[in-house]
Amino acid sequence: MAIKVIKEKCVGCGACVTVCPADAINMIDKKAVITDKCIACGACIDKCPVEAIYKESTKNGGVNIDDYRGVWVFAEQREGKTLNVVRELLGEGRKIADELETELSAVLLGHNMEEEADLLIKYGADKVIYVDDELLDVYTTDGYSKVIFDLIEERKPEILLIGATNIGRDLGPRLSAKVHTGLTADCTRLDVDKENRRLMMTRPAFGGNLMATILCPKHRPQMSTVRPGVMEKAKLHEDHEGVVEVVKPNLKAEDIKAKVVEVVKSDKPVVALEEAPIIVSGGRGLGNEEGFKLIEELAEKLGGVVGASRATVDTNWIDHSHQVGQTGKTVRPGLYVACGISGAIQHLAGMQDSKCIVAINKDANAPIFEVADYGIVGDLYEVIPELIQALDNVDDIMEAVKSLSEN
Structure with missing residues (x-):
């Protein structure tokens, strides 16, 4: 649909110009003229005192x-x-x-x-x-x-x-x-x-x-x-x-009303969940926002980033930029570790295409286990420290092997 002006009715009062949010109306020879900046919002139609502006429907309600x-x-x-x-x-x-x-x-x-x-x-x-x-x-x-x-x-x-x-x-x-x-x-x-x-x-x-x-x-x-x-x-x-x-x-240049004078980058680190090869996510099972410190420690040890369920974002335990799911970000990393996440369908829709999914949850019947490649039933506050310690041991073993190979 398009906005049109009936020139014979237009009295050149300029009322339409004052209400147009897109600056799409010019007064030429005391008549309103609609430009291609028009967004068809209809504000001018409501404002016109003489009903000289109308919205024209495209033939057959569409195009060829x-x-x-x-x-x-x-x-x-x-x-x-x-x-x-x-x-x-x-x-x-x-x-x-x-x-x-x-x-x-x-x-x-x-x-x-x-x-x-x-x-x-x-x-x-x-x-x-x-x-x-x-x-x-x-x-x-x-x-x-x-x-x-x-x-x-x-x-x-x-x-x-x-x-x-x-x-x-x-x-x-x-x-x-x-x-x-x-x-x-x-x-x-x-x-x-x-x-x-x-x-x-x-x-x-x-x-x-x-x-x-x-x-x-x-x-x-x-x-x-x-x-x-x-x-x-x-x-x-x-x-x-x-x-x-x-x-x-x-x-x-005059076609651009708002000019970009300077681009200032935020000091806040960007959470590039969509591009991360490894994501460690925390859910309501963490119990409180302090639990994300443990999630961050595991993510850092794995070389990944921190994700979160909607429940933890809604309770302000973590910023929305970390949210995975239908109302957050959709991800497909090589490794996705779900900690204390039950596996609501909205969350699964955002991460189920991950190549390898590891789930940690003390509820053996949690839906997350249905999509997980590996599942650990247990208290995440006991399981995650054990994982971190095991990863530390792997680092020590690899250093020892490297030292032996050099000698």
Whole structure:
């Protein structure tokens, strides 16, 4: 749907300009004119005193979906390097594109990123649409949404996948409003209805208590933000061939209302759960927040990071950035150690794809044991110190063996 102005009715009072949150209305010759910045929120319609503004429905409630072809992946970058989630999206995008027998394209916005563009081809993209401009070096909502909107209007992709990162969660809704299509946020699974060329987007709903599969049958592109760590990463193929198309955008400095003056990095350590090869997680069985000191000690000994269940986050024992599960982060490490975690379905959904799962719980009937490769029934305050001591002994043995081999 689009916002329209009936010029014959417009009296040029400017009331709509004052309420527009997107600064999308200009007064030209004493008449309101809607620009492409419009997000179709409808605030101007409610404010207009003469009912000169209305929301126009697209014919048949949608678009001609036959005009739209191709799968696009937004290749998010920070400081000139694409994020790991981009490889995950390319891996999933490749499967979807093959199912639909169409082209997979990566959309890369930035400046002086030719090497990254070539790398995206090796990770499976048939084409990289590389938009090169100094104004795109650092992410801005206005700049990125305008450039990608222009590309969508011109090239008409049928699917657009975006990582559910901080930037993706900002960019996705803005784009979907501009294009007048739907957006399924924070997806954990994607499937394809090949016959109808529909993307089936599954995400947690009602606080993670059920999974909802959502369709966008009448509008294009079908848009989804995908939770990092859920999809399997695309493999690097040095011999994969594709095309890097360099595009110069129709973008001016005045199109960007909010300027990034400086990027200040937080002193707080980042918990990179999605990328960690080893995770040691604590649950309600710890009894109190002091129990996480023991979890941290084991994680440090194993060379891993600390995870947590929702219950411990809700009781403020640990920061939300450590949470694993449907309402936290989805992980697939090589080793996942669950300590005092019962194994609620919401938590299992976030870690059950780990290569090796070790569960420690004094309840022999805890659901966590059903997915665990190895289970230890016992008090974690007795088991974990024993594990740490055993790891210390292994270190001593390895040092002794190394010393003997040198002599």
